[in-house]
Amino acid sequence: MSVKVYNTLTRSKEEFAPLTPGHVRIYVCGVTVYDLSHVGHARSTMVFDVIQRYFRFKGYRVTFVRNFTDVDDRIIRRANAEGVPASELSERYIQAFREDMASIGVAPADVEPKATLHIPEMVALIERLVAKGFAYTVDGDVYFEIRRFPAYGRLSGKNLDELLAGARVEVDERKRDPRDFALWKSSKPGEPDWPSPWGPGRPGWHIECSAMATKYLGESFDIHGGGEDLIFPHHECEIAQSEADTGRTFARYWLHNGMVTFRAEKMSKSLGNVLTIRAFVKRHDADAFRLFVLGTHYRHPVDFAEERVRDSARALERLTRLVHDARALGSGTSGALPEALGGVRARFEAAMDDDFNTPQALGVLFDLARALAEDRDRGATDARARERFVAGVSELVTLGQVLGLFQRAPDPGGMPGAVLRLVEERRQARARRDWTRADQLRDEIQRLGWSVEDTPSGPRVTRKSE
RNA sequence: GGCGGCGUAGCCAAGUGGCCAAGGCGGAGGUCUGCAAAACCUCUAUUCAGCGGUUCGAAUCCGCUCGCCGCCUCCA
Numbered sequence: 001m002s003v004k005v006y007n008t009l010t011r012s013k014e015e016f017a018p019l020t021p022g023h024v025r026i027y028v029c030g031v032t033v034y035d036l037s038h039v040g041h042a043r044s045t046m047v048f049d050v051i052q053r054y055f056r057f058k059g060y061r062v063t064f065v066r067n068f069t070d071v072d073d074r075i076i077r078r079a080n081a082e083g084v085p086a087s088e089l090s091e092r093y094i095q096a097f098r099e100d101m102a103s104i105g106v107a108p109a110d111v112e113p114k115a116t117l118h119i120p121e122m123v124a125l126i127e128r129l130v131a132k133g134f135a136y137t138v139d140g141d142v143y144f145e146i147r148r149f150p151a152y153g154r155l156s157g158k159n160l161d162e163l164l165a166g167a168r169v170e171v172d173e174r175k176r177d178p179r180d181f182a183l184w185k186s187s188k189p190g191e192p193d194w195p196s197p198w199g200p201g202r203p204g205w206h207i208e209c210s211a212m213a214t215k216y217l218g219e220s221f222d223i224h225g226g227g228e229d230l231i232f233p234h235h236e237c238e239i240a241q242s243e244a245d246t247g248r249t250f251a252r253y254w255l256h257n258g259m260v261t262f263r264a265e266k267m268s269k270s271l272g273n274v275l276t277i278r279a280f281v282k283r284h285d286a287d288a289f290r291l292f293v294l295g296t297h298y299r300h301p302v303d304f305a306e307e308r309v310r311d312s313a314r315a316l317e318r319l320t321r322l323v324h325d326a327r328a329l330g331s332g333t334s335g336a337l338p339e340a341l342g343g344v345r346a347r348f349e350a351a352m353d354d355d356f357n358t359p360q361a362l363g364v365l366f367d368l369a370r371a372l373a374e375d376r377d378r379g380a381t382d383a384r385a386r387e388r389f390v391a392g393v394s395e396l397v398t399l400g401q402v403l404g405l406f407q408r409a410p411d412p413g414g415m416p417g418a419v420l421r422l423v424e425e426r427r428q429a430r431a432r433r434d435w436t437r438a439d440q441l442r443d444e445i446q447r448l449g450w451s452v453e454d455t456p457s458g459p460r461v462t463r464k465s466e
Numbered sequence: 467g468g469c470g471g472c473g474u475a476g477c478c479a480a481g482u483g484g485c486c487a488a489g490g491c492g493g494a495g496g497u498c499u500g501c502a503a504a505a506c507c508u509c510u511a512u513u514c515a516g517c518g519g520u521u522c523g524a525a526u527c528c529g530c531u532c533g534c535c536g537c538c539u540c541c542a
Contacts (some may be wrong), residue, residue, distance in 0.1 A: 011470085031542065044542035065478075074540070162468045163538070183521090193535030205540085227469090232542090258471090259536065268541055295479065295490070301535065308478060311491040318490095321505070359480050365488035370506095377498095377506055412472075435500055442502080453504050460504080 003058065005223070006299060006355045008231060008254040008265070009155055013355055016253065018222045023061045026052060027213040029226035029234065029253065032069040034078050037100050037287075038274040039304060040260040040267040044227045046290060047257045047298040047356075049106045050403055051225070054352050057402045065216045066109035067209060068094050070116050071202055076191050086192050087116065100277040104286045105407045113217050115208035119194045122203045122211040125245060126183045126196075134244040138174045140186030140199040146179045149240045155254060157233035181237050183207050185383070206237035213251070214242060224251030228277035228299075229266075231256055258301040267304065275304070285322075287405050288313035292295035294358035294403055316405075319396065320366070322372050323406060329386065341392050344368050348399050358403060368396055415461065419450050424460055426452065 003016040020025045028048045031041050031130035045066070052064045079086040098108070114120075126142055129135040134148045146152045146160070153160050163179055172178065182204035187193030193200040213221065219242070226235065235254065242250040259266045262273045280289065283306070292312040296302045344364060351360035372392045379386035400406045426441035442452050445461070453460045 008470095013530090029542070032540085037542085041542050048542095072540085158538070159468070196531050225542095229469090229537065229541055232537060233539090257542070259542075261535075264535065266536070266541090270540070291490085292478090297480080300479090303478090308491085311478070314492095316488050318505085325505095357480075359490095360488070363480065366467080366489050373506060430500085433500070439501070451503075454499075454502085 001349060001353050002357055003055075003353050004254060004419075005253050007030075008228075008351065011157075014253065016222075018060070019220060019252065019389065022059075023063070023205050024055045024223065025063045025066075025217040025221040026055075026063075026223040026225065027065045027217055027221065028067045028109075028224070029050060029230055030068050031097060032072050032074065032405060033090045033097060034072065034074040035093060035189065035269065036276040037093075037097050038267060038269075038276050039280055040227075040274070041097075042100070042104055042106075042280075043260050043288070043293050043302060044257050044279050045101060045106050046293050046404070048225050048255075049253070050294065050358065051223075051298075051356055052109075053107070053402055053404060054356065058349075063111070063217060063420050064109045065111045065213065067212050068097070068112060068114045069205075069208055071095065071192065071208075072205065080190055089448075090114075090116075091120060096278075096456055100281075103281050104277060104289055105404050107404075113212045113216065115203065115212070118208060118211050118257075119203065120213065121215055122194050122207045123184075125207065125211050125214075125241065126203075126305070128245050129183065129241065129259055132244065134240075135183055136176065137198055140201060141182060142184035142198055143175055143180040144183050144202075144237070144240060146181070146240070148427070152236065152240050155236050155239055158232060158236070181206065181233065184239070200368075206234055207241060210241040210245075210250075213238075214246075219246040220248045221251055223253045223255055225255040225257070228258055229418050257298045258296075261301050261303045264303060284309050285313055285316065286408075288316050290404055291316050291362070297359055298356060299360070315366070316446040318373075319369055319400065319405075322369055322376065322393050323397060325376055326390050329390055341368070341395055344395060345399065347463050348402075352402075361399075365399060368392060368399075372396065386420065411453070415450070416448070419445055419448050422448075423452060423459055427459060430454070 004013045005016045006013050014232050026048070028045075030045075037045075048064075048066070052062055055062045068090070071086070074088050075090050081088040082089065094114070101108075109277070129144065130137065130142065133145075135142050135144050137143075153163065160179070182338055184196060184201050184207075185204055186199055186201040191202065193202055213224070224235065224238075231254075233276055239250050240397055261267060262275070265271055265273060267274050288309055292309045293302065295312065330341060344367075347364045347367075349365060350362050351357045354360075372389055375382075375385040375389035375392065397406050422441050422445045426438050426445070429435075429437040429441060445452055451465055453462075
């Protein structure tokens with residue numbers, strides 16, 4: 001079965017077929033590194049992480065590029081405010097981004113290019129656009145001339161006249177058309193700059209993605225992704241720059257994720273309603289966040305709420321218990337998947353093939369989980385149920401990992417000796433039916449931040465969440 | 467104002483023309499258990515914002531109304 005993707009360009013679901021059979025090339029707009037990333041960035045990055053994982057699962061070779069935009073007004077402003085070079089500031093937040101993404105189980109991209117390391121490519125592209133008559137120079141600035149590219153507005157569905165009527169475009173008399181956008185900006189005092197044929201300056205916002213995508217994926221490639229807030233102007237401008245230059249289709253499928261909102265408003269720096277990934281991870285489990293994010297289709301908005309993440313954590317607990325229980329039974333199985341599980345993968349793939357319908361795919365996993373729990377409980381007396389259980393959990397883990405779940409190794413212990421001793425003492429107390437002492441010990445263990453549950457196979461000790 | 471989208475059970479969320487409207491959380495009852503917790507089982511929307519239309523048949527298509535959001539300005 002082939003994958004269907006919703007293409008913003010055509011506003012419809014299309015059958016996905018890569019330009020090169022068997023090889024998917026994806027470019028996703030990363031972040032502008034001027035501050036810590038928040039859960040909105042996390043969602044976007046995670047969504048494309050899952051898409052990328054799914055293509056690999058389907059057997060495609062994937063080249064996945066996610067850039068860092070490390071030259072920008074906000075970076076410069078902040079760096080100047082802090083009195084550090086812009087490069088130092090952006091490098092700091094690139095590292096922070098990588099740490100944050102690792103903490104929520106997002107895999108690194110195959111290529112993670114930085115804009116400032118691709119200035120020559122950008123300059124060359126701008127030169128070609130000038131030479132071809134798509135761009136013009138004014139006082140050391142270079143602008144893209146929108147009228148020369150009739151398809152401008154197609155991606156975002158903008159009518160060019162209405163764009164003008166909107167009139168929130170800055171008025172700059174030097175531009176031939178107020179809607180023209182900057183490819184190159186001449187440097188001002190206190191700004192980093194690079195040499196160019198038009199004098200020292202820095203690249204405009206959109207040009208870096210055109211240059212880097214082409215460098216790593218070719219003039220024409222398969223998927224370009226990003227948040228839906230990038231559709232206009234960013235992606236619109238990328239298309240104009242790249243296609244004006246090459247005369248070829250830039251990206252063939254444009255995928256956009258919905259925003260994370262907070263109390264129904266878009267989470268963004270300017271509204272001041274952001275929660276950083278860092279702050280988030282202190283309070284919640286990474287997989288719970290993933291379940292929370294993937295529980296909504298990637299194109300729809302997600303309204304962030306701590307209590308909903310906690311709901312996801314409870315749901316996740318059901319899955320992880322199954323995984324732990326299966327590990328306790330040992331992993332040796334006959335490999336052959338019991339027939340009862342045959343439909344699970346097909347249903348999972350059908351959901352994911354349909355524009356990455358992760359909520360539906362998760363539904364399949366929970367259906368599986370229910371069947372597995374039944375088998376587990378019968379496993380004590382029923383060998384076939386037991387075998388089905390172990391094999392089924394292995395399938396659950398396999399499919400869960402396609403969604404990026406279950407990446408962490410099973411808890412290696414890490415239990416303080418004090419807790420360990422109390423647990424053992426309590427076990428002995430229970431053995432001699434000293435319930436008073438046992439309950440005292442349980443309270444003590446809880447005060448240390450752990451909880452004990454008694455199961456037929458002994459006490460189950462876990463770190464207390466919340 | 468223009469463009470795009472959303473409104474499904476207490477909460478979250480799939481489903482977009484035809485079996486009983488997925489799944490999760492919560493809730494109720496039950497099993498298990500020294501207790502507790504967890505787990506497991508069963509139940510939990512005659513109904514899909516409202517109104518009208520198309521159709522043998524609509525949550526799903528069309529129209530209108532109401533409410534909400536995103537983009538049009540830096541933004542994942």
